Amino acid sequence: MALSELRHHIENIIFDLDGTLWDPMPMSIKAWHTALNGFDCIKNPISEEDIQGILGMQHDLVGKKLFPYLSKEQQDEVMNSCYVQEVNDIKESGGVLYHGLEDTLKILEGKYNLYIVSNCQAGYIEAFFEYHGLGEYFKDYECSGNTGLSKTENVKMVIERNNLSKPIYIGDTMGDYTAAIGNQIPFIFAKYGFGDVPNPDHNINKISDLRDLL
Structure with missing residues (x-):
């Protein structure tokens, strides 16, 4: 049809x-880098490919995929910081x-x-x-x-x-x-x-x- x-x-x-x-990629990359800079527990920088790979994923499953070496509590803390930063950045400058x-x-x-x-x-x-x-x-x-x-x-x-x-x-x-x-x-x-x-x-x-x- x-x-x-x-x-x-x-x-x-x-x-x-x-x-x-x-x-949302330009906004997301900036927001995630800003948020993750505040955590010493993050082993490797988050790349554009990493973020693109979780787009569309149910939001409460993302931490486990990106940070499997962290405890569930640490994952939740890190992801909440990233999510809050994203919302703040959208309010300030939007996306494409x-x-x-x-x-x-x-x-x-x-x-x-x-x-x-x-x-x-x-x-x-x-x-x-x-x-x-x-x-x-x-x-x-x-x-x-x-x-x-x-x-x-x-x-x-x-x-x-x-x-x-x-x-x-x-x-x-x-x-x-x-x-x-x-x-x-x-x-x-x-x-x-x-x-x-x-x-x-x-x-x-x-x-x-x-x-x-x-």
């Missing part, structure tokens, strides 16, 4: 955030919005209700809205930092509490694809993001491609 034909089968659009609506994002949201909002479900920490989506002024386009949002749940469960939560009919999920990782499949809803793969989804039913090369849903 062509993307343009999908518009007849959806009424609501749920977005992932990182790698789908914006590129994908080209044409706001124009695309403005157009889509005229036909669909828009939502966000991300595996980020609490306060991250709110900071994104605050700095970039995009909150007005979204009816609701959820993240694992608020609920402690998986993306599949959070997508389900947003669908149920908003009584959504014919929703679709848009993201850039296998975790996003799994969340869509777990809720039995269509998935659009953002090829320009950070992940890889083999043989998706639908994909976009840039955020403005979503105008084909009109």
Whole structure:
């Protein structure tokens, strides 16, 4: 089914955030380096590849992957510092919005209700809205930092509490694809993001491609 034909089968659009609506890498790298400089227990510097490798991962699982040599208590302390620094940095300087994002949201909002479900920490989506002024386009949002749940469960939560009919999920990782499949809803793969989804039913090369849903 062509993307343009999908518009007849959806009424609501749920977005992932990182790698789908914006590129957080420059902000994240700066924030993590700032936060980790305060910990003598960190053995090796965090690289861009390290951070890119955890984008889309449920936020409470990241510490175990990046710092397996630390105790759970140390992991939690380090990760909380990084997450707080990220939120503060977003509020101060934002991130890199994908080209044409706001124009695309403005157009889509005229036909669909828009939502966000991300595996980020609490306060991250709110900071994104605050700095970039995009909150007005979204009816609701959820993240694992608020609920402690998986993306599949959070997508389900947003669908149920908003009584959504014919929703679709848009993201850039296998975790996003799994969340869509777990809720039995269509998935659009953002090829320009950070992940890889083999043989998706639908994909976009840039955020403005979503105008084909009109």
